[in-house]
Amino acid sequence: MRGSKLSAFTFSLPWLLTFSLFWAFPLVYSFLIGFTDCNLHTFKFLPWANTWIGWDNYKALLTDSEFIDSLKNTFIFVFGTIPVTTVIALVMALLVSRRFKGRALFRAGYFLPSITSMVVIALIFINLYQRGGYVALLCEMAGIAPPVNGFLYDRGTALYAVMAMDIWMSVGYYMLIFLAGLKAIPEELYEVAEVHGASSGRQFFSITLPLLKPVALFVLVINSIKSFQVFVEIFVMTKGKFDSSTMVYFIYDTGLATAFKFGYASAAAYILFVIIAVFSVIQFILFRRKQTAW
Amino acid sequence: MVTGHNVFKEVFRYLLLTVVLAVMVGPLLWMFRVSFMRVGESIALQNLFSLSFTLTNFLDLFSNINMGRPLFNSVLVVTAVTLGNILFCFMTAYTLARFKYLANRFLFVTVILILMIPAHIVIIPLYLLCLKTGIYNTYWALILPWLVNPIGIFLVKQYIETIPPSMEEAARVDGAGDFQILFKIVMPLCKPALAVLAIQIFFTNWNSFLFPYILVSDNDLYTLPVALALFQGHQAIDWQHLMAGSVIAVIPVLIVFFFMQRQIISGITVGSIKQ
Numbered sequence: 001m002r003g004s005k006l007s008a009f010t011f012s013l014p015w016l017l018t019f020s021l022f023w024a025f026p027l028v029y030s031f032l033i034g035f036t037d038c039n040l041h042t043f044k045f046l047p048w049a050n051t052w053i054g055w056d057n058y059k060a061l062l063t064d065s066e067f068i069d070s071l072k073n074t075f076i077f078v079f080g081t082i083p084v085t086t087v088i089a090l091v092m093a094l095l096v097s098r099r100f101k102g103r104a105l106f107r108a109g110y111f112l113p114s115i116t117s118m119v120v121i122a123l124i125f126i127n128l129y130q131r132g133g134y135v136a137l138l139c140e141m142a143g144i145a146p147p148v149n150g151f152l153y154d155r156g157t158a159l160y161a162v163m164a165m166d167i168w169m170s171v172g173y174y175m176l177i178f179l180a181g182l183k184a185i186p187e188e189l190y191e192v193a194e195v196h197g198a199s200s201g202r203q204f205f206s207i208t209l210p211l212l213k214p215v216a217l218f219v220l221v222i223n224s225i226k227s228f229q230v231f232v233e234i235f236v237m238t239k240g241k242f243d244s245s246t247m248v249y250f251i252y253d254t255g256l257a258t259a260f261k262f263g264y265a266s267a268a269a270y271i272l273f274v275i276i277a278v279f280s281v282i283q284f285i286l287f288r289r290k291q292t293a294w
Numbered sequence: 295m296v297t298g299h300n301v302f303k304e305v306f307r308y309l310l311l312t313v314v315l316a317v318m319v320g321p322l323l324w325m326f327r328v329s330f331m332r333v334g335e336s337i338a339l340q341n342l343f344s345l346s347f348t349l350t351n352f353l354d355l356f357s358n359i360n361m362g363r364p365l366f367n368s369v370l371v372v373t374a375v376t377l378g379n380i381l382f383c384f385m386t387a388y389t390l391a392r393f394k395y396l397a398n399r400f401l402f403v404t405v406i407l408i409l410m411i412p413a414h415i416v417i418i419p420l421y422l423l424c425l426k427t428g429i430y431n432t433y434w435a436l437i438l439p440w441l442v443n444p445i446g447i448f449l450v451k452q453y454i455e456t457i458p459p460s461m462e463e464a465a466r467v468d469g470a471g472d473f474q475i476l477f478k479i480v481m482p483l484c485k486p487a488l489a490v491l492a493i494q495i496f497f498t499n500w501n502s503f504l505f506p507y508i509l510v511s512d513n514d515l516y517t518l519p520v521a522l523a524l525f526q527g528h529q530a531i532d533w534q535h536l537m538a539g540s541v542i543a544v545i546p547v548l549i550v551f552f553f554m555q556r557q558i559i560s561g562i563t564v565g566s567i568k569q
Contacts, residue, residue, distance in 0.1 A: 007472035008393040012401055014382040015442050019404045022439040026419035027411065033419070045426050095311060102311075108555065109315045112322060115547055115558070117501035119519040120540040124321045127328070127337070127533060134324070172318065173562065180563035229414045232503045236523050248414045255418045256508055266418050273415050280410075 034058075034267035040260035050263070057267035067268060069243065070250035073159055074272075077246060078227045080160070085167050086219055089174035090212075096175075097182045107179075114173035122236035125165045126152065129237075135161075158242035162233050174219050181215030182208070217287045221280055228276050247272045325544070329537040337533050351538035361539050363514055364521035368543075371436045371506070371517060372499045378441030379495045380488050386442065387450035388476055392459065409444040417508065424509050435509035436517065440499065446491045449561070453487035454480065490561040493554050500547060518543045 029047065034057055036050035044050050061067045096107050113121060128134040129151040136146035147154035151161040185208065193203045231248040238244040240253060247268065255265025328337050330347050355361040390402055420439065424430035429438065461483075462475050470478070481488075503519045510516065516524070522539050525532075551558065 004472060005393075005395060005397075007476075008389050008395060008398070011385040011389040011393075011472075011476065014378075015386040015447065016401075016404070018382075018439065018442050019408060022420065022423075023408045023411070023416065024404075026416040026423060029423070030415060030419040043422075045422070092314065095307075095314070100307075106311050106315055108551075109319045112548075112551070113318060115497055115501075115551055116322065117503075117519050117522075117540075117543050117547070119501070119503050119523045120325070120543050121321070123522060123536060123540055124325050126531070127537075128321060128324070168317070168321075176559055176562050180559075225412055229412055231414070232523075235503075248417075251414065251417060252508070256421060262418050262422060269415050269418060273412060276412050 030266040030269060033263045034270050036263045037261075038263045040262075043262060053263075057264050058271070060264070061268055061271065066245065066254075067250055070240075070245045070247045073243065073245060074228060074230070074247045076159060077163055077166075077230055078224055081163050081167050081170075081227055082220065082223050085170055085174060085223060086216065088167065089171045089219070090178050090216075092171060092175040093178035093182060094208075097179060107175075110175055111172035113169045114171075116169075118169070118232045119236055121165065121169050122233045125161075126237055129161050152238050153242060155243045158238050159244040162230075162237055162244060165237075166227075166230070166233060170223070174223065177215060177219055178212065181212050185211045213287065217283065221283055224279055224283070225276055228272060228279070322544070325537050325540050328533050329541045331534050333532065333534045335534075351534045352542070354535060355538055355542065359525075359535055359539075360513075361518070361521060361542065364516045364518045365542060367433075367436075367515060368500060368518040371433065372496060374437045375440045375499045376492050376495045378437070379443060379446050380492055382442035383446035383450050383491060384481065384484060384488060385476065386447045387454055388480060390447065390451045391454035392462070405444045405447050409448060413504075417504070420505070421508055430509060431511050431515065433515065436506055436515070439505075443495075446495065449491055449494075450484060450487050453484060457483055486557075489554070490557045493550060493557050494561045496550060497547065497558075500543075 032047035033050065035052060035054060036047060037053050037056070038044070038047075038050035042050065092110055096103055096110070130136075131146075131148070131150040131153075133150065135151060139146040147157050151157045189207050189211075190203055193207060198206070229248050230246050231252065234240055234244060234246050234249045235252070240246070240249045245253070251265045251269050251272070253259075254261050254268065329351055330349070331337055331351075332346050332348050333351070335346055386401070386405075390398060390405070421430070424435045429435045457480070461479055465475050465479050501519060502517075503523060506517045507520045507523070510520070513521075518539075522536065522543060525536055525539065
């Protein structure tokens with residue numbers, strides 16, 4: 001194709017501007033002010049006009065109990081939700097993958113929560129989780145004593161209640177991705193397996209599961225990137241109280257809500273950034289190795 | 295040839311499907327139910343099937359509780375952002391798909407880079423940038439940074455690559471310029487991909503909370519999700535009005551969902567199968 005260089009430049013200009021102004025610049029900027037003590041009172045826009053304190057923010061973060069708690073909670077959130085979400089999503093996908101009457105209705109219903117606004121979902125669940133609410137009632141029926149002040153006002157349950165909601169909300173989305181993966185598996189493989197007398201369980205473990213691996217990797221990677229950044233539900237439901245603060249909530253809280261420590265919060269954001277990067281790389285490596293071993 | 299065993303299996307299957315369906319849509323139905331209850335009425339579970347039914351909560355939203363303004367803001371912002379993305383993602387995607395210059399490799403790298411970067415990293419610097427440039431607490435802060443996004447570029451680029459370039463070449467022979475080719479020939483061909491893109495952008499931005507919340511401080515500029523999140527009163531929560539507001543926020547999503555299911559699904563799955 002011989003479009004002119006000038007038009008190539010013109011066509012990509014909106015993106016190039018957005019990229020440099022709203023992505024590349026903030027990325028570099030936030031890295032730089034992470035090494036300064038800049039806050040609301042001392043803030044100067046040029047990073048080097050602020051007092052340079054080297055790695056002090058990072059050192060302070062590692063001894064800041066609020067930060068460590070948010071780090072711990074983020075890990076609980078990520079490792080608690082992702083396996084459950086993935087398994088439930090896969091089971092749901094298997095449930096609705098074959099043709100049957102009413103399939104479209106079930107699919108649509110399962111998917112509905114994941115396109116609903118997170119704020120709305122969080123509000124509904126504040127109601128369901130409150131003292132004397134739906135969930136408390138279900139617990140009582142099952143013979144479990146619910147927390148006295150409601151699930152979101154108890155150190156032992158607040159974070160887990162948010163996690164349960166998050167699983168409920170996102171399974172439909174990952175179900176759709178698994179469905180696409182299932183659809184891509186050639187039907188003939190099952191026919192051959194059938195001829196050779198393989199049981200449906202055997203078919204699942206020898207055909208379905210191995211061939212779903214790339215899709216599962218995709219699900220794991222996007223889900224972990226998303227879950228490491230959990231914020232909205234924490235903000236709406238608990239405001240980080242009752243031992244439920246997560247890293248992005250911490251960044252928001254120290255940076256833009258209470259202390260306005262821009263430098264400190266930026267350093268925290270970079271720690272999370274590195275964690276997410278390392279985690280994604282590990283997932284890729286693990287999956288690749290296993291795939292060759294198969 | 296339905297054996298007893300199979301009937302049992304089928305019944306069990308539908309039972310399971312229905313239980314899961316109830317769990318998935320139950321909370322949403324509860325939202326609708328509460329939004330029709332009278333204020334002051336106990337929203338305890340016992341009243342789930344009581345006959346109380348009123349529309350006053352919805353009317354209140356647009357009179358004494360000011361949800362009209364946030365609704366307007368959401369519509370304005372989402373429309374602008376969606377139109378921007380259709381135009382700008384398409385333009386960049388076309389460049390990536392069809393212009394084979396060395397500089398395009400750099401362009402592609404910028405797209406992939408931002409595609410992989412978690413958004414939390416820009417919370418603080420974007421806030422400071424908006425303060426510095428004076429767009430903080432204006433509609434610009436809600437619109438400008440979001441007018442084009444890497445996921446959209448990627449999605450449209452993949453689609454354009456499936457279109458054979460013969461029509462564009464023919465148009466070029468006939469003396470059409472790059473702009474004419476772009477908007478008169480390629481854009482109409484890309485309608486399916488642009489529909490998928492528009493729906494995705496609509497959903498993300500209609501539901502978006504974090505950035506609209508931190509980049510604006512004035513009540514009059516709150517979008518619907520922000521207004522709802524901050525509506526929870528200080529003492530007792532006014533559930534009837536809160537849920538009515540939530541219903542308003544959900545209805546456009548439901549409408550788009552029921553008419554555009556196929557596009558939504560292909561938008562979600564496009565990345566996963568291409569791996």
